[in-house]
Amino acid sequence: MKYDVTIVGAGPAGSTTAKFLVEKGFKVILIDKNKFPRDKPCGGGLPFRILDRFKYVDNWDFIESYGYGGIAFSPSMKYKLEMEEDKPIAAMALREKFDYKLVKLAVKNGAVLKDGKAVEDIKILKDRVKIFLDDGSNIDSEIVVGADGVWSTVAKKTGLRQKNIKMGVCVLQEYKLDEETLDKFFGKSRFCYIHNRFQNLDGYGWVFPKKEHLNIGVGEILTHRGSSTKNNLLKIYEEYIKTLKKDKIIPENIKIEKFKGGALPVVPLEKTYCDRVILVGDAAGFINPISGEGIYYAMSSGEIAARIISEALEKGEINEQFLSKYQKAWKKDFGKDLNLLYQMVKKRGINSNEKLFRVASNDKKLSELLIKVVMGQISLQKYKWKIIRRYLYALIKNKF
Numbered sequence: 001m002k003y004d005v006t007i008v009g010a011g012p013a014g015s016t017t018a019k020f021l022v023e024k025g026f027k028v029i030l031i032d033k034n035k036f037p038r039d040k041p042c043g044g045g046l047p048f049r050i051l052d053r054f055k056y057v058d059n060w061d062f063i064e065s066y067g068y069g070g071i072a073f074s075p076s077m078k079y080k081l082e083m084e085e086d087k088p089i090a091a092m093a094l095r096e097k098f099d100y101k102l103v104k105l106a107v108k109n110g111a112v113l114k115d116g117k118a119v120e121d122i123k124i125l126k127d128r129v130k131i132f133l134d135d136g137s138n139i140d141s142e143i144v145v146g147a148d149g150v151w152s153t154v155a156k157k158t159g160l161r162q163k164n165i166k167m168g169v170c171v172l173q174e175y176k177l178d179e180e181t182l183d184k185f186f187g188k189s190r191f192c193y194i195h196n197r198f199q200n201l202d203g204y205g206w207v208f209p210k211k212e213h214l215n216i217g218v219g220e221i222l223t224h225r226g227s228s229t230k231n232n233l234l235k236i237y238e239e240y241i242k243t244l245k246k247d248k249i250i251p252e253n254i255k256i257e258k259f260k261g262g263a264l265p266v267v268p269l270e271k272t273y274c275d276r277v278i279l280v281g282d283a284a285g286f287i288n289p290i291s292g293e294g295i296y297y298a299m300s301s302g303e304i305a306a307r308i309i310s311e312a313l314e315k316g317e318i319n320e321q322f323l324s325k326y327q328k329a330w331k332k333d334f335g336k337d338l339n340l341l342y343q344m345v346k347k348r349g350i351n352s353n354e355k356l357f358r359v360a361s362n363d364k365k366l367s368e369l370l371i372k373v374v375m376g377q378i379s380l381q382k383y384k385w386k387i388i389r390r391y392l393y394a395l396i397k398n399k400f
Helices: 012-022 048-053 095-108 153-157 179-186 233-246 295-315 320-347 350-360 364-374 380-398
Strands: 002-008 028-032 045-047 065-067 069-073 080-084 090-092 112-115 119-124 129-133 138-146 167-176 192-196 203-209 213-220 260-265 277-279
Touching: 002 012, 002 129, 002 295, 012 028, 012 095, 012 295, 028 095, 028 138, 045 048, 045 295, 048 090, 048 295, 065 203, 069 364, 080 350, 080 364, 095 112, 119 153, 138 153, 138 295, 153 277, 167 233, 179 203, 192 233, 203 233, 213 233, 277 295, 277 320, 295 320, 320 380, 350 364, 350 380, 364 380
Parallel strands: 002 028, 002 138, 028 112, 069 192, 138 277
Antiparallel strands: 045 090, 065 090, 069 080, 119 129, 129 138, 167 213, 167 260, 192 203, 203 213
């Protein structure tokens, strides 16, 4: 059977693309190498703007719990930024459950799911795309969407993936705990903890409490060029657990057992489209390089891709020139924000981070703005001048 669109990868980016396309009446097939439900290494923190933009996920079917505050520590842990609000600033999800719900929603609306099958090759022909699977079968469609993560087969086979792309890595565990224990340590408000540049790491450590789970991890978002130091993330994770226990942030009986590791992109690919091809989510390199959060950009790029693909199919213009509208659209939507976040990560070292925390720790408004940026609650691009003005005010205030 020939489909209008084949989507490779059924994570949040692929499922969202499928949902919006089938709602417009197109024939869509979702292919994923894993059988669903499946888990994915991730903190599981969802910026609240996901729930604002995609109203259908703001319910207990998708969300495990809500966080009403957070604490972020400076690299030396001498200074901290703290915030608590009456309304949630973040939602917490179990990726196995969240991703599966998104897949089932796409299928319920009309998408076909073919999971447990890996894509081995892709041929872009004059009149169609031919996708070859590892079981020997193949699928024809008008367009293929690469939603298959940081190691995207679609990006590789179509020549869109660049060599030596910047990568991030993380190590984490998700612990099953009873609700009473989580209430004792994190309260009903489920405070999140972030340790900026823990042990000089180009990244951070996190503690994300959920309803009956506790997600703890460390991530290295960006390694500076020319650095000869290679961090052992597992050792840093072990030290992080010790520090959290020493500071009584987590229960003493938590043990390091089966940890998970993952990779993530740091910057968007130079080109996220070509003839009959569009890349979304991690496959396109859409990630917040400060926090490593990518679900908002995954779902947003999926929504944008579905809109451009719909126009392309309706007009019969599935060429590279028409699909270039996709890149213009995501750059207008969130591209400036990603670029600004990346430039911020590149320029800020340990000392400048320490100074920022020192200044902000004495100014509640600046502290709250920075936490909202880190948690993905607000856009850095939209609030940058407000943050700069507040920082200068706080800097001058601290001198007197």
